[in-house]
Amino acid sequence: MVRSVGCVVHALRCRPLWWLRITPPTQPRGVTVRASYYLGNVAASDSFGVGDWTVVQRVRNPWGQVPLTDGGQSLHGRARDYMDKLLSMQNAEDPVSRRHHYVPKAYLRQWSFDGKQVWALDTLTGAVKPLGLADICVEENFYRVVGPDGAAHNRVELLFGVVDAELRRVQILFNQLEDPNELEFDDLIALGVTVAVQRMRTLQQRRLREQHNEWLVAQNPRDFKPMNDPANPHLAAGVHTELLFSAMWEAADVFTSRQIEVWHDAQGRFMTCDAPVLVPFRRNVRPSLMAAPHIVWPISPHRAVVLGNDHFGDKAVIRQATGKLVGVVRESVQQGRERMIFASEEQRARLPSTKTLRRRAQMRLRCSQHTPEGEYIKPPGCCVEQSESLAVGPDVALCDQGLHAPAPNMWTHA
Numbered sequence: 261m262v263r264s265v266g267c268v269v270h271a272l273r274c275r276p277l278w279w280l281r282i283t284p285p286t287q288p289r290g291v292t293v294r295a296s297y298y299l300g301n302v303a304a305s306d307s308f309g310v311g312d313w314t315v316v317q318r319v320r321n322p323w324g325q326v327p328l329t330d331g332g333q334s335l336h337g338r339a340r341d342y343m344d345k346l347l348s349m350q351n352a353e354d355p356v357s358r359r360h361h362y363v364p365k366a367y368l369r370q371w372s373f374d375g376k377q378v379w380a381l382d383t384l385t386g387a388v389k390p391l392g393l394a395d396i397c398v399e400e401n402f403y404r405v406v407g408p409d410g411a412a413h414n415r416v417e418l419l420f421g422v423v424d425a426e427l428r429r430v431q432i433l434f435n436q437l438e439d440p441n442e443l444e445f446d447d448l449i450a451l452g453v454t455v456a457v458q459r460m461r462t463l464q465q466r467r468l469r470e471q472h473n474e475w476l477v478a479q480n481p482r483d484f485k486p487m488n489d490p491a492n493p494h495l496a497a498g499v500h501t502e503l504l505f506s507a508m509w510e511a512a513d514v515f516t517s518r519q520i521e522v523w524h525d526a527q528g529r530f531m532t533c534d535a536p537v538l539v540p541f542r543r544n545v546r547p548s549l550m551a552a553p554h555i556v557w558p559i560s561p562h563r564a565v566v567l568g569n570d571h572f573g574d575k576a577v578i579r580q581a582t583g584k585l586v587g588v589v590r591e592s593v594q595q596g597r598e599r600m601i602f603a604s605e606e607q608r609a610r611l612p613s614t615k616t617l618r619r620r621a622q623m624r625l626r627c628s629q630h631t632p633e634g635e636y637i638k639p640p641g642c643c644v645e646q647s648e649s650l651a652v653g654p655d656v657a658l659c660d661q662g663l664h665a666p667a668p669n670m671w672t673h674a
Contacts, residue, residue, distance in 0.1 A: 320573035323445050327452075327516040332509030338446040342426060342453070346505075349418040358404070360417050362462045363397035363534055364424040367431060370560040371532060373605035381601040381611040388613045396600060397534050399463065405498040412494050416501050423457050430454045431559045434522060440576035443520075448575070451565070452516035453508060455557055459537035460504045460511065464598040464621055469500055470673040471623040471654055472646060478667035514549045518567035519574075523589070525581035528561035528604055530589050531611070533597035535621075540592045545624065546648040556592045561604040564589050595650055596621065622674065624649035627659040 321327070329335055335343055372378045377390040403416035430450050437443070459465070469487065476484040487496040523530075538556040539546050549555065555567040564581075579585065593601055594612055598620060603611050627642040637643055640661040649655040653674040658664045 317571070319571040322573055322575045323448060325445060327445075327448055328513045329449060329509050329516075331513065335509075339449045339453070342422070342450070345422045346419050349415060349422060352415060352418050354413045354415060355417055357414065357417060358401050359394075359398050360400075360402035360404075360414075360420070361398045361424075362402060363458070363536060364427055365393040366424060366428045367536070367559075368393055368396065368532070368602060370431070370435070371602050371604050379603050379605065379608035379611065381603070381613055382599065383597060383601060383612075383617040384599055386613050388608065388611050396602075397463075401494070401497070402463075402466075403497055403501055404494050405501060406492075406494050416497075419505070420461070423454075423461075426450060427454045427458060434565050435560050435563050437522060437576065437578070440520075440522075440574060440578065443575045448516050448520070449512065451520065452512035452514075455515050455537050455555070455565075455567070456511035457504065457508050458557075459535075459539075460507065462535045462598065464535040466496065466500050467598070467673050468621060468623055468648065469503070470496065471670045473499075474669040474673065475623070475625065475654075475656070475667040478665045478669070511549075515555065515567055518555070518569060519571045520576040521566040521568050522576055522578045523564045523566055523581045523585050524578060525562055525564075525586055528606055529581075529586045529610075530558045530561050530564050531593050531601055531603045531607060532558040533593045533602060534600040535596055535598050538589075538592040538596040540588070541595050541650045544619075544650040546621065546650070548647070554588070556589055558589060558593070561607065595619070618652050619650045621648050622651045622654050623670065624651075624655040625658055 329339065332343070368378055369375060372393060373390070377392050378396070379388065380391045380396060381388050401414070403420065404412055404414050405416055406412050407415075430447070433447060434451070473484065473487045477486055487499050489495050536557060539549065539552045540554060540556065542552075546552075551569075553569055556564055557566070558564045581589075594615075594617060597617075601611060624645075624647045626645045626647075628645060629637050629639065629642060631637065631643050640663065642659050642661065642663060644658065644664075654667075654670040656667070656670070
């Protein structure tokens with residue numbers, strides 16, 4: 261599609277590299293590996309295929325303007341106000357709170373039976389029980405970082421206060437949406453950035469970044485340092501949050517170029533989890549955001565916002581959820597969760613407590629002789645693709661040309 265061409269070119273130009281070009285050393289000092297930190301496969305193609313893009317479909321643009329922000333360089337209206345609010349928090353007083361939620365309580369309250377608790381399945385233990393909203397999807401000092409002055413602070417939590425308020429507004433908007441034509445361009449941008457930030461802020465994304473970091477350190481310890489450094493306990497949070505906020509608008513541009521669908525289930529059968537923005541696995545491999553047929557965000561037991569790759573020329577399409585669509589959301593939740601799955605009071609008996617859910621998202625590394633742009637790399641030499649798979653541990657299967665060092669520490673984050 262024309263939409264895909266522009267967005268892919270933009271994303272590959274602006275996003276950190278998602279592949280590593282590795283060539284033999286010219287001197288016997290070891291292989292040199294250079295790469296940016298990987299964050300969520302935002303810009304990646306799902307294959308190393310060689311060839312040019314082709315226009316396969318033309319559809320009407322219902323928004324009347326290009327649905328991109330140029331990586332945050334072109335912000336207007338509510339999006340500009342949102343960014344200004346985020347920037348204003350940088351100099352605010354350091355908050356007292358040390359318990360940081362990576363999935364907002366207000367979001368999870370849609371599944372609560374009393375406004376304070378929600379039915380939860382711990383997939384590690386198989387236990388199903390009601391848990392307080394204040395005690396789930398929360399970590400001590402999860403966003404505590406070190407500022408330019410060398411002092412640790414929690415101001416990032418204030419930024420997420422702005423994020424959470426906008427997420428709640430978007431969640432209510434799409435839960436109550438009846439006429440898609442009432443949506444404004446600002447609502448599209450708000451949805452895109454909300455989904456982008458929520459996807460990248462979770463414990464699962466932190467763990468995957470740590471796996472990737474362990475591999476990079478094993479390849480090139482001179483240029484890459486461990487994220488989990490006892491001498492610098494806030495380094496992982498610093499790396500994670502810096503990547504998140506630097507990538508949020510470019511990631512949003514990927515989401516806003518998709519078709520909005522709202523799946524409505526009158527029976528209220530949708531569940532959610534501790535990584536609620538879901539990119540469904542295909543043959544146990546999570547496709548890139550560009551290639552995924554659907555990106556699923558449950559917003560209540562009755563509704564899920566789904567960003568699809570098939571455009572219809574409408575601002576949004578409201579679909580009555582069939583059993584098949586409910587099954588798509590349920591499987592996405594089961595496979596995409598980090599540990600916890602949440603359900604409404606009416607659906608708690610359907611929580612998969614009898615299933616053994618050992619597999620979850622893991623870092624996946626593969627070699628190719630071509631770069632994503634199709635450039636051939638002569639052996640010995642290769643290009644390493646980084647993506648995610650559904651597995652019990654890191655999914656690493658690299659070539660045997662002597663270019664790659666083992667990275668057993670990746671398993672400490674499995």
